[in-house]
Amino acid sequence: MVDTGSELKVLISRRRIAAVVKRLAEEIRGDYTGLNPLVVGILKGSFVFLADLVRAVNMPLQVDFVKLTSYGDSTQSSGRITVLLDLNCQLAGRHVLVVEDIVDSGLTTAFLCDYLRQKGPASVKLCAFTSKPSRRKVDIRIDYLGLEVPDKFLVGYGLDCAERYRYLPDLCELKEK
Ligand code: 5GP
Numbered sequence: 001m002v003d004t005g006s007e008l009k010v011l012i013s014r015r016r017i018a019a020v021v022k023r024l025a026e027e028i029r030g031d032y033t034g035l036n037p038l039v040v041g042i043l044k045g046s047f048v049f050l051a052d053l054v055r056a057v058n059m060p061l062q063v064d065f066v067k068l069t070s071y072g073d074s075t076q077s078s079g080r081i082t083v084l085l086d087l088n089c090q091l092a093g094r095h096v097l098v099v100e101d102i103v104d105s106g107l108t109t110a111f112l113c114d115y116l117r118q119k120g121p122a123s124v125k126l127c128a129f130t131s132k133p134s135r136r137k138v139d140i141r142i143d144y145l146g147l148e149v150p151d152k153f154l155v156g157y158g159l160d161c162a163e164r165y166r167y168l169p170d171l172c173e174l175k176e177k
């Protein structure tokens, strides 16, 4: 890898990721069959996980995205959240499944679930690929959780550091040299 300032260590391999996605998809299919859920991905980090997840779920559903303020180029959450790109569809009566790459402080997902609940959906649930429980600042229920991960800065499988590394097929720890 051409990268002088940092080092990557595979934390969760693509093989393990595939097994986790399959398990989550089976749970989701069991709960949402016949409900035509609206799957809402939080851009940008969730796009790889969401793409894998909806194909593994493989049943009628719709997909939309929101973009919220995020870390920017630093590794710390600002705690202030705003909607940069909103949904393009009506939520009244819909079963909404929010898909997130990683729940850290919980502020992003807590904000989004509250925001969506105000739009009159039939239900709002959360699916997160990973969670860092030791970092939580607000209590948030994760209905479908892939894996708990340690308090490390992770990249790959959609996650970036200043827009780098999203393409990596494995979830990696980024270590500064
Ligand atoms: P929150 O602290 O609100 O739960 O998470 C804020 C955002 O930071 C999330 O959307 C998540 O994608 C991102 N984030 C949290 N931990 C990490 C991490 O270890 N690596 C990267 N690249 N993003 C993270």
Ligand code: MG
Binding pocket: 042, 043, 044, 045, 046, 070, 101, 102
């Ligand atoms: Mg994110």
